[in-house]
Every structure is written in structure tokens, then in C-alpha cells.
Amino acid sequence: MYTSHTKADKEEMLKVIGLEKIEDLFQCLPDEGKFPTLDLPEGITEMEAMDELQYISSFNETTQELVSFLGAGAYNHFVPAAVDAILQRGEFYSAYTPYQPEIAQGTLQAIFEYQSLVAALTGMDVANASHYDGATSVAEAVNMAYHTFRGRKTRIVVSPTVNPQYRATIHTYMDGMDLEIVGEDLDPNSNPDDLIELIDENTAIVVVQYPDFLGRLFDLSTLTAAAHEHKALVSVHINPISLGLLKPPSEFGADIVTGEGQPLGISLSYGGPYLGLFATKQKYVRKMAGRLAGETVDTRGQRGYVLTLNTREQHIRRENATSNICTNQGLIALASTVYLSLLGKNGLQDLAKLNYHKAHYAAEQISTVPGFSVNPVQPFFNEFVVQCPVPAEEVNQTLLEHDILGGYELSKDYPGMTHELLVAVTEMNPKSEIDFLVAVLEEEYHD
């Protein structure tokens, strides 16, 4: 398997160490409890393991087998084969954090290119080398704001239409700090400008999402200006695919942009590993958490890259670090870098438009089904709320009988929204799937 020593090897090695038997290696451990008998099976061969895992996986119904309109933070997008071909290179995946830059320029240059792409996409000055996912990047934005004001500003304004899982993560992360988190109990149908009256001199940061959790687009410039008047930061969470088409949050004046990077070539994989995008203005670079690659030269005059501004980090600053983050999402950041390189400017624009048109077609068609409606007022990208004539949970159950994942039931997070279904449409949904969804709704709810 993965160890190579024969019995004879082990004996000779023990002799070099000056011991007689393997047990002697563990002589300083307490005798009581040593070498427990684990209640686990014996090992199996690769053939058997592959069979077993195949078998387990067969109990899952995939988004290839089902027709899926599920989004709500994770999106079913096409991943070009070249992305995984690069990820499967052992030079990338079996290396670790590039502590020795002379033999890690592959990883370091990829991080540098990733930072460049994320900065370009979001319109911000600098991006870090990643956080764990969208939720933790938002929580780190709040953490950064809190520390930027050295804990003197203790109010955090959070929009009710920031992804509920991200809001929950903010609460967990900031639980030990003496903070007041407000805004979440506003009507989810309200406008981001309704947050303005909550912003005061004590406000450290305002957190919003664009497109928001309900899929809607709002101009955030009034909100941002109001926050800046009170010297509060504004953090905007984005869907990176949408930025192929939409104005980046920098144009609204955002101080921090976070994002869930999963749509950028990362498989759904039941929720992870995903990718936390994090970008900010140059003036906050020393407050930002996470690793950073910077350009430099080597002793031979070659351009190269190193991890830089390490004095922000836990291995140097320990309890005074900007965050405890160490391992991040290296390989997933690489996936998004390869993905964005492949799509490039033209591909990402095409993709964003394709998503937009398909989602709007779906919204329009669903609205033609009696009893179903989509709010026509607010612009959206590739996700929208469908008002159903019966509880959304029932609609989903009915659709599942037709092998359709209908969408996300908003009542799970917003108790008042019993009849609302959050529907996402991507390039993976051909017109025939949208028409099928509409036909099933018509068939099931025709009276």
C-alpha cells in the first residue's frame, strides 16, 4: 500500500535507533489505554474500496440525473475539462503552502494571477489568496472592520437579504466580541436604502449582497455614501459570474467585496470545498486577513513571487494576528484561476448573458402559469423568487416526483415566506428543461 518497510527493514531501523521492538518506540505513553483495539474493519484493496464508494455514491441522485433549479449559494455550472486536468497535476495538489519560494513558483504565480483576476473582476485594488467559502469571507469582512476601528465601533448593520447561512456565520464568528448586529429583522422585501436609518457613528460595517439572496439587484451607491458619512465600511457580497455582465461593487463605492467562488469552475460536491473571494482597497491591505503573494526578484534577477506581509498572520503575530487563518483554499483558488483564464473576458460575458436570458425566460414562462408570479419590478440576474399558489414545500415535493429540484424554499429562513420559492437558472438548463418545469406546473396546478 502506502508504506514500504518489510519486517527486516523495521528490525534494522530499530537497531539503529537502539531499540528492540516496535512497542519500545511508545515507551513514554501511559500503559493504560495504549494500543487500544479499534472497533473498525480491516483494510481492503483498491478494487474493493472503489466498488464500495461507487455503491455508496449510487444512493445519491445527481444534478445530472435530476432537472435542477437549485441555487441559494451554490450553482450548477459547466466546468471545462481543462480545469480538472490542471487540478489533477500532482505538482499542484500534492504541494503545500509555498513556504520555500525557490521550489514553489508554480503555486505562487498561480496565487498572484488569482489575486489579479479577483481584483479585476471585483474592481478592487487587492485580493487575498482566499478564504474557506462565501460565508467565512463575509465573517472575515466583519472581523476586519471590527479590528480596523480597534473594537471602538460596535454596531454591525447586516441586510436581511444577505444569505442566511452567511449571517449565521457572522454571528458565530463574532460571538465573543461585544457587538450589536442589527438590520436582519427588516422585511426581506425591503430596499437596501432602508438600512440607512440604522447606520450611526458607532457603526463599523454595513454588509449587503449583490445580487441579494432573493436574486435582486439594487443600486448601492446611496447606501454606501450614507455609510461613509458615518465612517463605516461597506462590504458587498457578489456572485462572480454576474460580474461578467454587471457593474462591479467598486462602482458603488464598496470598501470590501466578498464572494462565493464556487460558480468559477468548482463542482457542487455537496457543499464544499468551495472558495471565499475577498478583495478590498489598498489602504486596508494591512488589515486584511489571509495569505498574499507579492512580486519580487530572485538572486539571479528573475521575476518571481513570495508570500508577503506575513506580519499580519498567525504564525508571526500569534494572538495579535488579523485572523487565525492558515490553510486556505489553494487548489480551489487555482481552479477558479484556470476557469477564468479559459473563459476570459469574452467567455465570461457570454456566460453571464446566457444565464441572464435563460433566467428571464424562465421567470416569464412561470408567470404565465395561473397562480404563479414573479415580481416584475426589481432587476435580477440568474435567480428570482416565485410566488406559488400553495406552500412552496408542496410545490417542491410535487416537482421532485417529476425528477425536478424546483428551487429553495424560502420559509426555511424567512418564516413569513411560506409560498415563495427561490429559483436559479444557469447555462446548464436548456430551454427544454425550463419548458418541462412550466408544463409540470401547468399540469399540476391548472385549476
Place this chain on the structure above:
Amino acid sequence: MTEKTIFELSRPGRKGVRYPAPDVPLAELPEEFLREELPLVEMAENEVVRHFTNISQLNHAVDIGFYPLGSCTMKYNPKINEATARLPGFSQIHPLQPVETVQGALGLMYETQQWLGEISGYDAVSLQPAAGAHGELTGVLIIRAYHNDRGDSKRTKILVPDSAHGTNPASSAMSGMTMVEIPSDKNGNIDIDLLKAECDDTLAGLMITNPNTLGLFDENIVEACQLVHDSGGLVYGDGANMNALLGIYKPAEFGIDVMHFNLHKTFSTPHGGGGPGSGPVGVTEELADFLPDPVVAMISEGDQESPAFYDLVTPEKTIGRVKSFHGHFGVVVRAFTYMLSLGKDGLLDASISAVLNANYIQALVKDVYHIPYERLCMHEFVTEARWEDAPGIRALDISKRIIDFGFHPPTNYFPLIVREALMIEPTETETRETLDAFADALLQIADEAKNNPEILHNAPTKAPFGRLDEVKAAKELILKTQLPEDYGK
């Protein structure tokens, strides 16, 4: 060897992926929200593949050669793990699917929780945390929630040994606790007398790593846990060094109440050039209710007619969510594949071989390299890389010279309590020939340090790059490609 960046390779009009033309009527675009410029790259697919292949070859990696990076457990990453994680039944499922459509995934997660629990002695396990440091934060928040739940909110002090990973004090600070450092004693164990002095009614807990970061088994562990418990505190175990203990000892038996695992260290999942990791947390029964939301529960046991049924449940007094969805599922599939492949016999052999290998290298070099705490080590050991007759030679020089032999250097300058530290962790997946070659290289380098120090100062010479100017990087702070003004317009 400098490779152009993707921005330098970009030419207007190229693209590497095409999408089908819209098969639906076009909708009106939202004029007021449209972006004017998108300064991304434009490349054909073959250029992208060639670029990333070329830069990949500038890396050292486990698949290329020995990688004894202490505390990181750079063991071989079995290829089957990559294959199983990519099975469509695992990679193509949405995290919000109805649980009845993902029983395979939930069953696998449940089994992984059970395996980790059995290996470590814990009653409940959460797979949510994304990495080791994230597991630490989760663990400290659990300790905090436990005390608060008992109305004992004055307990805000966390003790951390001076040999601890930097993430330990950073995690305790993030949770709002006050950190107090506890020095090590002359044998490299936690200093019991100093610990005792801090055990009062403000003590929330002790964070401890065992084996510790000196690679030594902390012989005071049971007594330390007892002291902390007697004063009403809890003990957190940093499981980064669990590769020494599989089938050897269950950390719960030491008295550790909550511990994280690093699936990317102990359980062979790839380090990915810096991640993704996975940092599941195991706890004793009295802490199970505080685990992060959600955990996987078996709702009904299977029988001959129907399989078991699993669901995601929220622990009663949960500290809340620590991230989106249910943890790094793709990493969990790899770790589960590994555990299943090895079984209890293979897991035990992994730890035995890891400890044997570390002691073997230590024995081969200890007459030349000073070992500050000369004892049997566990899965790694630390040397003080300096000699009186080699002034001006630092651990960094030795590390850079090791590169010339085709090996990745050990971790250097950690732990902080050893001067010029080199921390060597061979792992179990290396042959005796590799260990011998590495020891020979260390001995040769020690000789060069004394007799021909310039070789060390100039190293590496055989790597694609010489030493890089870190001061310049920090001063100039070029953190992204500098684009021309009109780029992307």
C-alpha cells in the same frame, strides 16, 4: 525560468471556452447595472493548459520527492481518493437537495464521524470546520459556550503552551478569550507548576498539542488535563499531530475534551498548495450539544428491507454555523476512502511507521545535529541547526541547501522556543532509501557548514529560482499584475 503571466499571454479576441447561443428569446438587459469594462484575459485553451502546466513544473510536491515539512504531515496522497471524490454521485450533488436524494452522501458523512470518533475516543464529531485553525476556533467557541451555558461566564482565560502552533493563540483571540502562555519545562513537556498557578476560577481551558510541536510526547498530559478539570476548565487538543497516535492512543483517554482532526494531514487528503483542508472536531458526550450546526444523524437503522436513513440535525445548544453548508464534503470523501482502504491494521501501521521513520532519521543525525530535548521522538523531531564552529550559518541556509539535494526543506524557525529550529517530519510513506539519502544530505550539509559555508549561503543553485527578495516584495507590495490604463476597455 520566469514564466509570463496570463495577462502577458493574453491577446484581444481569443477565448478558451465557447457557450451555445441562447436557445431562449433575449431579454432586455438592465442598462443601469451594466459594466463598461471587464479587464480579464483572453486566451485559447491550449495556451491556458500550457501555461499552468509550465508553472506547475516550478513546484516541488509529494508526487515529485521527499517533503519532510514538520507539522504538516506531507504523506502520499493516494490516487484512488481523487477518483472517488470525482464520482458523479459525490461531485454532482447540490448541498440543498432534499435529504432523501442524498442518502449516500449523508451515510458517508455519518460513517466518517463514527470512524473519527472511534479512532480518537470521542462521542460526537462535526465535519463542518474547513481547516485546522477553523476547527480550533470551533473548539474554543464550544468551550466558551459550555461555560456560558452553566452561567460561568467569568471563565475567559485560555492557556496555550509556548510550543503551540501560532493558530492556537490566534484562534483563542478570535473567540474573544484572553490568552496566557505557559512555558515548557526542561524536558519539553508543559510546565506543571506554572500550569497549576493559572488554574483558577477564570480558567476556560487549556489548548494543548500532543505529541507537541517539539515532536515529543507530553508526559504531563494526564496530570495537566486533571488539573484543568479540577479547576473547572476544559482541555482542547490540537490534532495536527494525530499521525503519531492512530491505533496507538485515543486522545480522549488523556482527558482532552475537544479536539480537531486535520484530514489533510493525518488522513492523506491533498494539501493542494495551501488547501483545501478539513478540520473536523470531536467532543466528549457533555459537549455534543454544542457542536456547530449541522451534524449528520442516523434517524433509523437499516434492515433487510430498507437502508438506514440519515438527516442533518441541529445540536440542541449549538454554537451556530461556522461556514456554509456541511463542511468540505469532497475532502471528507477522500479521507473516508483512505480510512476504509487502510482499516484498523493499516491505520496502526501508518502511525508506527511514521514514528519509526522520524526516530530513524533522528538517530542517524543526532551526533551532528543538536537535539535540544534528547528523547525518543514521535512522528517528527526538532533540531537546533547551529554550530559554534559554523558562525553565520542559519537554519535558513541549511534549508536552502537541502533544496539542492532534491528534497523539500523541513519547517524552519518553528517551534519558536528552539533557536534556529528545523522540524523534520518524514511521514510513513517513505522508503528507507529516501530516509537514508536525506540523512546523508543533512550530514554532508553540516560538514559544508563548517568547511565550505559559501555553498550554503549561495544555495539553492539547482532549483529553478535562487533566493527571492522578500524585503523588496513587502516594500513594493505588487500584489497583482500591473495592467496598462486601457486594458480591457
